[in-house]
Structure formats: C-alpha cells, structure tokens
Amino acid sequence: xxxxxxxxxxxxxxxxxxxxxxxxxxxxxxxxxxxxxxxxxxxxxxxxxxxxxxxxxxxxxxxxxxxxxxxxxxxxxxxxxxxxxxxxxxxxxxxxxxxxxxxxxxxxxx
Amino acid sequence: xxxxxxxxxxxxxxxxxxxxxxxxxxxxxxxxxxxxxxxxxxxxxxxxxxxxxxxxxxxxxxxxxxxxxxxxxxxxxxxxxxxxxxxxxxxxxxxxxxxxxxxxxxxxxxxxxx
Numbered sequence: 001x002x003x004x005x006x007x008x009x010x011x012x013x014x015x016x017x018x019x020x021x022x023x024x025x026x027x028x029x030x031x032x033x034x035x036x037x038x039x040x041x042x043x044x045x046x047x048x049x050x051x052x053x054x055x056x057x058x059x060x061x062x063x064x065x066x067x068x069x070x071x072x073x074x075x076x077x078x079x080x081x082x083x084x085x086x087x088x089x090x091x092x093x094x095x096x097x098x099x100x101x102x103x104x105x106x107x108x109x110x
Numbered sequence: 111x112x113x114x115x116x117x118x119x120x121x122x123x124x125x126x127x128x129x130x131x132x133x134x135x136x137x138x139x140x141x142x143x144x145x146x147x148x149x150x151x152x153x154x155x156x157x158x159x160x161x162x163x164x165x166x167x168x169x170x171x172x173x174x175x176x177x178x179x180x181x182x183x184x185x186x187x188x189x190x191x192x193x194x195x196x197x198x199x200x201x202x203x204x205x206x207x208x209x210x211x212x213x214x215x216x217x218x219x220x221x222x223x224x
Contacts, residue, residue, distance in 0.1 A: 042216035043200050096166045097143065097155040098213060
C-alpha cells in the first residue's frame with residue numbers, strides 16, 4: 001500500500017526565515033508526486049507535479065525537489081501569505097487515486 | 111477557464127438520511143475523483159470516474175456511491191448517514207494525457223451529520 005509521511009507536522013517561521021518541508025514516500029512505481037496548498041475551509045490548490053528523481057520545479061518563493069524516496073518543498077524568504085497547510089500526495093503507476101500525507105501546517109509571522 | 115465547482119457548499123443532515131453531492135469538472139476534463147477529508151484521517155480517496163465508468167474505488171462502505179454523466183459532471187451519494195460521515199467532501203478533475211495527470215480540486219462540500 002502506498003504510504004506518504006510528511007514532516008514536521010507544524011512549522012512556525014518568522015517572515016524571511018527560509019525552511020524546508022519533507023515528504024517521504026513508498027509507492028509501487030511512482031507515476032507522479034504532487035504538492036498542494038490548502039487554506040482553512042478551502043479545497044487544495046495545486047502547486048507542483050514531479051515525475052522523476054532529480055526533477056525540480058519553482059514557483060515564486062517555493063521550490064520542490066524529488067529523489068527516489070522523498071520530496072522537499074523549500075520556502076525561501078516566506079511571507080505571512082504563505083501560511084497554509086502544505087499537502088504532499090503520490091500517484092502510483094497504473095493507478096488513478098492520490099494517496100495523501102497528513103500535511104505540514106506552516107505559520108509565517110510578520 | 112472556470113475551475114471545479116461543487117454544490118452545495120454546506121449541508122446539515124441527521125443520522126439515517128441520505129445526501130447527494132454534485133461536482134462539475136473543469137471544461138474538457140473527463141476524469142472526476144472524490145475524496146473525504148476529516149481531521150483524524152486526512153484526505154482519503156473515495157472513487158474515480160472516467161467517461162462514465164468507475165475505474166477505482168477506495169475502502170469505504172457500500173453506503174458511498176457515485177456516478178458520472180455524459181457531460182463529465184459527477185454526483186456522489188451517501189445513504190443512511192452516520193455521525194462519522196461528517197467531513198469535507200472534495201471533488202477533483204483531471205485530463206489524463208499519457209502518463210501525466212494532475213488533479214485540480216474544487217472548494218468542497220462541508221457535510222455535518224447530527
């Protein structure tokens with residue numbers, strides 16, 4: 001069964017203080033690894049899809065990387081508006097569902 | 111392009127009742143997936159439809175069912191509601207292209223069972 005573990009559970013940052021979120025996974029053949037951002041009471045908002053080890057993607061202050069066992073979401077010089085829960089999910093080969101981790105709740109203080 | 115829409119946004123039901131939730135995917139997307147999100151269990155996969163066919167189903171009891179129409183809109187139904195069914199129900203749509211597929215989520219339907 002696919003397993004996704006995210007750490008830490010919660011992260012409190014000062015504005016401008018860069019940090020990284022971890023997503024470790026086990027899956028029988030990775031089709032894709034996905035990062036989403038979720039604000040309270042809303043649906044997850046798509047951020048990145050990574051397909052193979054070594055791949056990196058960037059968007060504003062966020063950068064996602066992928067290895068064969070884990071993915072990192074780096075937040076550079078965060079702002080208060082980056083406060084949210086960040087979800088990692090994997091999709092196995094020949095499967096249609098996403099298996100999600102429990103998420104990392106990031107709070108950025110001004 | 112309009113995003114995924116879900117109706118209703120909020121629902122209050124009592125135990126034993128049934129409920130139907132609706133999802134309209136992004137235009138052109140033919141795959142619709144449903145997920146249940148609770149504080150204790152996180153996001154869990156319910157089922158996925160593509161071209162009106164259910165291709166995959168998660169580990170939920172038979173009280174949870176769904177269907178997809180020819181215009182790709184989807185509905186899910188929960189019969190004989192239990193207190194534990196209180197959750198945020200999320201719909202996601204995608205347009206599978208080869209091995210690449212990104213699911214885009216709607217705002218969800220918040221269901222409270224009393």
